[in-house]
């Protein structure tokens with residue numbers, strides 16, 4: 853994944869719909885550069901949130917759980933459950949690069965990550981369509 857310098861990062865989201873706890877993907881994020889406070893683009897997540905269902909909508913407020921900020925070094929591997937609540941902080945004065953190898957358990961639909969859940973909407977990437985807005 854490539855992000856331009858001075859870009860916004862990523863809002864809180866889940867990589868796939870948590871409606872069915874048995875259907876999910878895993879993201880294997882390999883960091884090919886250091887990510888830290890100086891570069892921006894830190895990974896923020898709420899441990900255990902992959903078991904809590906859909907991420908709260910914006911109306912819930914900003915405190916959705918005890919967040920942990922990850923500053924991966926070059927060569928680090930992060931493995932994230934597709935239902936995990938996570939975001940990427942704004943990127944500062946340089947590009948940000950990570951490599952994402954997604955995998956799925958046997959029997960999981962190949963398009964499991966086509967629909968992403970944000971706090972304000974559900975979005976389908978294949979046709980760039982907002983499926984639902986959330987209050």
Ligand SMILES: [Fe+2]
Nearest residue numbers: 865866867938
């Ligand atoms: Fe993600």
